[in-house]
Amino acid sequence: MKFSIPFLYYFITRINSIPKKVSWSIVNVFPILWICAMISDISAFLLLILYFFGLCAMMSIYEVGYLENDIITTKNEKNPTKRLDDYSHNFLEKNYSKIILLKYTITLLIFILFIVIMVSANIQLYIYQFIFSLLILRVIYLIHNKIRNKFNILTFLGLVIFKHYSIILLFIPFNQSLSLLLLLFILFCGQRLIEYGSKKRFGLNIHIGNLDVFRVYYFLVCLVGYVLYFVFKKGSIQIYELLVDDLFFPLALYLFIFRLLLLLAGRVFGVVQANE
Structure with missing residues (x-):
């Protein structure tokens, strides 16, 4: 079947x-x-x-x-x-x-x-x-x-x-794997959770407006958060070393660029955002 x-x-x-x-x-x-x-x-x-x-x-x-x-x-x-x-x-x-x-x-x-x-x-x-x-x-x-x-x-x-x-x-x-679980929560779950919670049937009054714009801003905030963490962190925090230094920034940048390109394509060519 x-x-x-x-x-x-x-x-x-x-x-x-x-x-x-x-x-x-x-x-x-x-x-x-x-x-x-x-x-x-x-x-x-x-x-x-x-x-x-x-x-x-x-x-x-x-x-x-x-x-x-x-x-x-x-x-x-x-x-x-x-x-x-x-x-x-x-x-x-x-x-x-x-x-x-x-x-x-x-x-x-x-x-x-x-x-x-x-x-x-x-x-x-x-x-x-x-x-x-x-x-x-x-x-x-x-x-x-x-x-x-x-x-x-x-x-x-x-x-x-x-x-x-x-x-x-x-x-x-x-x-x-716990640092990776935190990475997943921030980069792959946070955005989806906010979007899902904004559904009218939940009555939470979460208004995110245009999905493409929201997603660009979400990953921009992730990148800014990384920079602030990198600048102000004190000492060596080993549990976050893999999360922040090796994976978080390139993944956040990758997702930000994709969302930004998708937003620009929508504005220039009228491409409809694609839900995943």
């Missing part, structure tokens, strides 16, 4: 245009890949393979949450967002259990593949951490789909964090 293939359901229902797919890759795929390359001594070619399959395993679990939301949760909503045509929706509803089982099977097979690669290539992977983080991701999505109130802001934050953090935990022990 095609909907059991990792990424396919996400590409069809959430980022269903080429600009959105490109934007998603630039913002979500390449930065995390670069982080993994920086923290791992695995060869580039093998790292790419492991990263790709790690993404497939994570997305298989994440898409279970999407399917659960679109097929089950929406039945209890007054005005649900319709993401599928009637034929596809009926097909998924009829074959829901089979598709979910296939997705879990794909993830299990990827775990087995990781074990084979780890043994045959004599490399260190933290597979149990990765499995546990995906279990957490699944539990958070279950809660997220059951609840429809302001608590969704917290569950959304958990989803965004573990969506990225799970991949990183495949390559680095947990006790060395």
Whole structure:
């Protein structure tokens, strides 16, 4: 069944245009890949393979949450967002259990593949951490789909964090990953959390205006914050050394430049901002 293939359901229902797919890759795929390359001594070619399959395993679990939301949760909503045509929706509803089982099977097979690669290539992977983080991701999505109130802001934050953090935990022990967790929170979760919290249904009166402008300002603030930290920091703070000196600034600059170019393209060529 095609909907059991990792990424396919996400590409069809959430980022269903080429600009959105490109934007998603630039913002979500390449930065995390670069982080993994920086923290791992695995060869580039093998790292790419492991990263790709790690993404497939994570997305298989994440898409279970999407399917659960679109097929089950929406039945209890007054005005649900319709993401599928009637034929596809009926097909998924009829074959829901089979598709979910296939997705879990794909993830299990990827775990087995990781074990084979780890043994045959004599490399260190933290597979149990990765499995546990995906279990957490699944539990958070279950809660997220059951609840429809302001608590969704917290569950959304958990989803965004573990969506990225799970991949990183495949390559680095947990006790060395806390500075990276802070980096993820600032650069990949903060912006998304503010945007999600600004939804009218939460009633928080958060007004961010134009998304492209807000995103440019957000990463500009991150860069200014880095400069201030670098100028005024006292002594050696080892837990933040990797975060600030080696990863934070180039990633913040990368995301700022991309957001700025996207804003300028919108102003000059009328390009519509692409949600990721």
